[in-house]
Amino acid sequence: MSGIKFIDATLRDGNHALKQQISTDTVEKYCRGMDGSGVEAVIVGHGNGLGASSLQVGLALETDEDLLGTARKSLRSTKLGAYLIPGFGTIKDDIDPALDIGVDLFKIGCHCTEADTTRQHIEYVKFMDKTAYGILMMYHLATTDRVLEEAKKMQSYGADGVILMDSAGASTPELVKSTVCSLVEALDIEVGFHAHNNLGLAVANTYIAVQEGATIIDGTLRGLGAGAGNCPIEAVAALLQKEQYDLGLNLYQLFDVSKEIVAPLMNPPLSGLDDISIVSGMAGVFSAFKVHVINASREFKVDPRDIFMELGRQKVVAGQEDKIVEIAEKLQKGEIRR
Amino acid sequence: MDKVKVGIIGTGNIGTDLLMKIRRSKVLKCEIFAGWNPDSKGIQLARRMGIATTSESIRYIQNNPGCCDIVFDATSAKSHLYHAPILKELGKFTLDxxxxxxxxFCVPVVNLSEALDQDNVNLVTCGGQATVPLAYAISRVAQVEYLEVVATIASKSAGKGTRDNIDEFTQTTKDALIEVGGIKRAKAIIVLNPAEPPITMRNTIYAIINNPDMGKIRQAVGEMEQEIRKYVPGYRVILGPVLENGRVTTSIEVTGSGDFLPQYAGNLDIITCAAVRIAEKYAMEKMGRME
Known part of the structure; x- marks a missing residue:
């Protein structure tokens, strides 16, 4: 065994691409299909995690409890995971009910410079004897030293691993290499990488992360996910297998679920490497803003690419979708120049 | 004119900003600035200003109960649970x-008079002080089905207390939108942004309203903005209210007066100005009775 774990975020990040409309029916079919495939865990829920169904990010079709409860029934050997961003969800309203449902693994995320907002939650999950991974979102916006400092905080709270999220798909291969290398050298816990494909580098960047010592690959089947999508698990798995990594994955099982369950969900106007997603990657803006940027560009009759470039100039972070409306309105009034 | 004596527990961002504002007050005087860390930035600053300080935190007030009539507790939610019964026992008017x-809960522009009869008043959160008044204003002219607020603050303005209490922040803000704002179903979100130069405190209020009368809503929001500006001069509506994508959206910014942290930290001012306003009103009534 190579010791590489795959975390499957299809039903979580994919929810962004599907405007948070994933149904319990899809969750049931998907989890049945993926159970025993060799992936470590299937993460289920709203794109921004537990408690994030909102006007700001998007109202979910189903409640967190219904989605997790459905998944729980369909997963036997594969772990069930949930994501939580402090500031959106809380221990009382969200982690406790998820524990009752039987979630095995929690990813606790924050902007890459704000690890101390995850202390309560990581410590709580560990206290409850479950797996906790710390997630540093939008890591391209901070220096490598700062990212390392924040990762060390998560380690000190008891996290089992730290996963870097390239939330904007803005990473260059050089940045992946230097950041992953520095974390792997300095931390005693596992390091993971979650790629986005805005610059067409999701598989390549994930592969580089593995070469630098990352042992957690966080991706989605067929790349279904926010913006240009994520690292397609089946493709990177095939690449690693070709390079003689023994992954313990049933590749055909992944292919079948990808083809039979994920492909029919895909929404061409919202996913893929189109101009809007590429501009989002250039500007270094959270991939999941795409849906809201398109909506605002229609409402205020402005170019979505201009909105993305201005969001990038203003260095907005995940959760700041309300800036989109303000910028669209200012572009329309000519208060912001293109 | 005499001044009413106050004590501040907690020497972080909020405590120190309160101190600066109380120094300018015509009716309040800070008699003790109390924390645990004798070397905190706030304590050092207070010492330089000639304010009495202590590193014994609440114990100092227990040992010197005559030092103040009003106590501002700017520590953490966990510490306040311990402090509250002690301060009640000592008979202090407590601003949590x-x-x-x-x-x-008290949001002065909505329910100031109710706060004065209490022994312990909670100031909600910075996001609550910024958004509850608008929730209240909107709910008086429209049938609000659901209301959501998003508070975005600069990382540099979020001290240890805010970070340790991020769950309590979202919970308490939501509760205040319901209890004080009169909203049936509400949600609160908080986001920290580390951009340099630091961003100004910003809040967005989304409301789901059936057939909204935008003229009435605009007027109600405008009037409330003017009321808040009487005690928080840097409070300003920057977007809307506008009906977009099926929601009534309003964004506001709060520029601080730059007392302790620079002007971007309007999140300090919105809550410290509210607390000082309540304390001053209490002090005036108290002195009025004494006369």
Whole structure:
């Protein structure tokens, strides 16, 4: 065994691409299909995690409890995971009910410079004897030293691993290499990488992360996910297998679920490497803003690419979708120049 | 004119900003600035200003109960749960700056008079002080089905208390939108942004309203903005209210007066100005009775 774990975020990040409309029916079919495939865990829920169904990010079709409860029934050997961003969800309203449902693994995320907002939650999950991974979102916006400092905080709270999220798909291969290398050298816990494909580098960047010592690959089947999508698990798995990594994955099982369950969900106007997603990657803006940027560009009759470039100039972070409306309105009034 | 004596517990961002504002007050005087860390930035600053300081925190007030009549607790939700019964026992009018929610919520522009009869008043959160008044204003002219607020603050302005209490922040803000704002179903979100130069405190209020009368809503929001500006001069509506994508959206910014942290930290001012306003009103009534 190579010791590489795959975390499957299809039903979580994919929810962004599907405007948070994933149904319990899809969750049931998907989890049945993926159970025993060799992936470590299937993460289920709203794109921004537990408690994030909102006007700001998007109202979910189903409640967190219904989605997790459905998944729980369909997963036997594969772990069930949930994501939580402090500031959106809380221990009382969200982690406790998820524990009752039987979630095995929690990813606790924050902007890459704000690890101390995850202390309560990581410590709580560990206290409850479950797996906790710390997630540093939008890591391209901070220096490598700062990212390392924040990762060390998560380690000190008891996290089992730290996963870097390239939330904007803005990473260059050089940045992946230097950041992953520095974390792997300095931390005693596992390091993971979650790629986005805005610059067409999701598989390549994930592969580089593995070469630098990352042992957690966080991706989605067929790349279904926010913006240009994520690292397609089946493709990177095939690449690693070709390079003689023994992954313990049933590749055909992944292919079948990808083809039979994920492909029919895909929404061409919202996913893929189109101009809007590429501009989002250039500007270094959270991939999941795409849906809201398109909506605002229609409402205020402005170019979505201009909105993305201005969001990038203003260095907005995940959760700041309300800036989109303000910028669209200012572009329309000519208060912001293109 | 005499001044009413106050004590501040907690020497972080909120406590120190309160101190600066109380120094300018015509009716309040800070007699003790109390924390645990004798070397905190706030304590050092207070010492330089000639304010009495202590590193014995609440113990100092227990040992010197005559030092103040009003106590501002700017520690953390967890610490306030411990402090609240002690301060009640000592008979102090307590202004709780943490999201502990032991006492009744007060957002001065909505329910100032109710706060004065209490022994412990909770100041909600910075996001609550910024958004509850608008929730209240909107709910008086429209049938609000659901309301959501998003508070975005600069990382540099979020001290240890805010970070340790991020769950309590969202919970307490939501509770205040319902209890004080009169909203049936609400949600609160908080986001920290580390951009340099630091961003100004910003809040967005989304409301789902059936057939909204935008003229009435605009007027109600405009009037409330003017009321808040009487005690928080840097409060300003920057977007809307506008009906877009099926929601009524309003964004506001709060520029601080730059007392302790620079002007971007309007999140300090919105809550410290509210607390000082309550304390001054209490002090005036108290002195009025004494005369």
């Amino acid at each position: 700056m943490t999201p502990a929610h032991v006492g009744k």
